[in-house]
Amino acid sequence: MDLNFTPEELAFRDEVRAFLRESLPLDISDAVRRGGELGADILSRFHALLNGRGWLGYVWPRDHGGTGWNAIQRHIFEEEMAAADCPRILPFGVNMLGPVLIKFGSEAQKSHYLPRILDGTDWWCQGYSEPGAGSDLASLRTRAVRDGDDWVLNGQKTWTTLGQYANRIFVLARTRADGKPQEGISFFLVDLDNPGIEMRPIRLLEGGHEVNEVFFTDARIPADALVGEENQGWTIAKYLLTHERTNIAGVGRSYRALAQLKDLARQTMRDGRPLIDDPLFAARLAEVEIDLEAMNILNLRMLDQAQKRGQPGAETSMLKIKGSVIRQEISDLARRVLGPAAAPFPGSAPDNLALLPEDAVNNAADYFNMRKMSIYGGSNEIQRNILTKAVLRL
Incomplete structure (x- = not known):
């Protein structure tokens, strides 16, 4: 989605694009593009690449080894990583435990564990x-x-x-x-x-x-x-889960998956015309795109509020619900586009499926795996209960 970025934000986006274009190893982006499991070597190398640039702790304040970026910068960074076929930054250390230690940890815990998260000593x-x-x-x-x-x-x-x-x-x-x-x-x-x-x-x-x-x-x-x-663990657990649920939204990766889904639908012929021109398919595509645009705005609002308050709030449950539903819908549309070609498991997908992104379905295993999104991080039913009590006060 194109926003009205300031000149400084556009310059930052260009900086991120240039770094990823020049520094991201081809074997890493190829592995992401083809889907399937990413092993420890690829994930560790990507973390080290970002850490060498000082960007791994992109959600951390500068005085704890992070970037100190604002909400728009983090949004741009995540979107450009998705567009460049980067692996996702593993959330457990960087996006989940790191913020917990910064807020609740002792000085000894911060000084010992935070650098080890960044340099890869601890997974x-x-x-x-x-x-x-x-x-x-x-x-x-x-x-x-x-x-x-x-x-x-x-x-x-x-x-x-x-x-x-x-x-x-x-x-x-x-x-x-x-x-x-x-x-x-x-x-x-x-x-x-x-x-x-x-x-x-x-x-x-x-x-x-x-x-x-x-x-x-x-x-x-x-x-x-x-x-x-x-x-005090329940308080800490809830704090950590708000960060996890914000991360689950995956707006940038959904945009990447949607763009490549459109490309595939343009190339796929049904009844003598491109599938993207089929009225029923086009209506579903338009619906998910509208939902994604709306979630993108919501995501930016949530990031801005989190920055002002110092932490995400219960409203992040909306991101978790909508983000998982949108990504499941994109994967379902991709499965319908591929038809019988959606069946292969990892390692046996035809070469013509290589254009599909990590979060679009290019095989049956990915499609089934995507079903879990509405469960992990707290099921969507639980998220609706949280919104009812903590936001609507009902």
Whole structure:
């Protein structure tokens, strides 16, 4: 979407475009463009590329090693990365834990962990969901019990994305059994090399390994692994989730997927004419494009409000809902354009599908994987409840 950028903002956009054009390795952009899983090597190299330019901590203030960019600059940066077929910046360290440590962490935690997020020393994963405690996260049962100078963890986490590459995990654990469930949870930083921690892969439908389950059996972690105060974890968890839900919107990547979907629809012939000229298809395409334009404006408003308040608010649930619905609709339209060609799994897609972006469906595995967007980060049903209570006050 073209906005009325100031000359300074246009110059910044040109700077970002030039850097990505000159510095992004071709094998990385090709891997993103063809879809499928991106391994640790590609993701780590891309993080290192941005960190070398000083841009990895693009949502952090400058005095903590970030860029100090305003809302418009972050918007431009994300949009240009999507347009250049860059991998997504892994959110767990940069966009989720980093802001938590900056707001709630001790000075020792900030000085130790923030630089390690940026330089790639630590790869973080998220220990929130459990069997029976997904959207109802407050019902989690993983426990942390204080024992001298340590905490002892017992329990299980699931759907731990890319945990197979991580060396650290931030964990929500119950530290008090009485009272409201939300009031007895604490937030911990855990080294995955500790004895008593086991990670097992969860194989997806197409055989991919994106998520995991993690088991804690009398795993001992030091007392200073606690972030904030004991039993303050629910407040920290909600703060982190507002950042996660803002990131899920993926406006730039939806624009990229939509543009390439249009190109594919122009090339695809049905009944002797391009599919994009079919009235029913064109109507669905127009609807999703209108929704995306509206979400883009909403996203900018949310970023501006977050900058003024110092953190995103409950309104980010709207971005999570709309962002996931739009991206699922784009993937469904892409599947309809491709027809039988949508069936192959990664590694077997025909060459003529190489133009499709990461977030458009170019195979059955991607299409099915996209269905989870309305669930992770808090299901869309839960987001509507949050909006009803926290925004509408009903």
